[in-house]
Amino acid sequence: MAKFYLMIIFISSLSLMVKTGESYFQILKSFEGPIIGSNYAPIASPVSSEVQYLKNCAGKLRPPCGTKIFFGTFVGNETISAYCCHNLVNDVGRRCHVSMTVYAIINTPEFKQKKTQILKRSKQIFKKCKASNSHGVDF
Known part of the structure; x- marks a missing residue:
C-alpha cells in the first residue's frame, strides 16, 4: 500500500511540474549516471552530455503536452491533442521521446514492472501522432 501512495505522490508531483512547463525535466534532476541496458539511450561519452541531452528533450515539451504525453505513455489514460502530437513529432522527436521514456522506466521501480506495456x-503514441500530424486530428 505504501508503494501505491508513493506512486500517487510521484505522479502528482510530476503532474504539477509538467503543468508549470518543467515537463520531464524534474525527473532528470536525480540522474547520476548513464542510461544502461537500453538500445534507445542517447549516444554520449561523458555523463554530463547525456544528462544535457535528456534535459534538452524535456525542455521541448510544451505545457500541457508534457502531462498528456506522460500520462498517455505511463498510465494509458490520456487523449493526446493534435497540438500535442505536433509538439511531440516536430519539436521533441522520436529519439527524445523514447530516451525520456526509457530513462523513466529504468529509474522508477513501478515503471520497470510495466516496461513492456x-x-x-x-x-x-508516437506512431499515431505522426499519422495524425498530417491530418490535425486528436486521438
Whole structure:
C-alpha cells in the first residue's frame, strides 16, 4: 500500500511540474549516471552530455503536452491533442521521446514492472501522432 501512495505522490508531483512547463525535466534532476541496458539511450561519452541531452528533450515539451504525453505513455489514460502530437513529432522527436521514456522506466521501480506495456504505448503514441500530424486530428 505504501508503494501505491508513493506512486500517487510521484505522479502528482510530476503532474504539477509538467503543468508549470518543467515537463520531464524534474525527473532528470536525480540522474547520476548513464542510461544502461537500453538500445534507445542517447549516444554520449561523458555523463554530463547525456544528462544535457535528456534535459534538452524535456525542455521541448510544451505545457500541457508534457502531462498528456506522460500520462498517455505511463498510465494509458490520456487523449493526446493534435497540438500535442505536433509538439511531440516536430519539436521533441522520436529519439527524445523514447530516451525520456526509457530513462523513466529504468529509474522508477513501478515503471520497470510495466516496461513492456509502457514501451508499447510509447511506440503507439508516437506512431499515431505522426499519422495524425498530417491530418490535425486528436486521438
